[in-house]
Amino acid sequence: MVRLMRLSLIGLFCLAVLTPAFCQQQAEKKEVRTVIGNIVAVDWVASVVTVRYFDDRPGRGYDEISFVLNEATAITKGTEEIELSELNQGDQVSVDYCDCLLKGLLAVKIVVKI
Numbered sequence: 001m002v003r004l005m006r007l008s009l010i011g012l013f014c015l016a017v018l019t020p021a022f023c024q025q026q027a028e029k030k031e032v033r034t035v036i037g038n039i040v041a042v043d044w045v046a047s048v049v050t051v052r053y054f055d056d057r058p059g060r061g062y063d064e065i066s067f068v069l070n071e072a073t074a075i076t077k078g079t080e081e082i083e084l085s086e087l088n089q090g091d092q093v094s095v096d097y098c099d100c101l102l103k104g105l106l107a108v109k110i111v112v113k114i
Contacts, residue, residue, distance in 0.1 A: 032098050032108055039091045040064060044084060049107065051095055067097055067107035077112040087112065 037053030047069040055063050069075075075082050087093075092113040100106040 032096050034094060034096050035065060036094045037065075037092070039087055039089055039093055041066075041089065042084070042087050047084060049084075049087060049093075049095075049110070051093060065105065067095055067105050067110075068100070068103045069107050069110075070103075073107045073110065075110045075112070078114050082112070 035051060035053050037051040039049060040052045041048075041050040043049075048066050049069060050064055050066045052062060052064045055061065069084060075084060075087070077086070087110075094111045094113070095107050096109040097105050097107050
């Protein structure tokens with residue numbers, strides 16, 4: 001029983017360590033898309049940013065999309081790099097992202113408009 005618990009913990013640890021690296025590799029291989037909109041929510045604990053944008057396809061309108069951030073996500077404001085904690089609701093942003101199989105939509109780069 002103890003042996004099974006140890007193996008489970010080792011497996012969970014390996015998954016936690018390898019998932020960010022796997023998602024970053026996926027971002028490099030996948031098609032990167034861009035969305036422009038305003039931040040409506042920032043979750044610093046889960047590293048998630050939600051952006052409201054206008055979908056110009058017929059019959060669509062405004063929609064919201066959430067992005068997962070990792071340590072490789074670049075966040076800039078003008079020429080300056082900033083932290084996730086410096087993003088605010090209402091900031092106009094451009095988000096380059098890709099669809100990561102394990103994490104969802106992974107933000108590769110976020111540019112805050114000045």
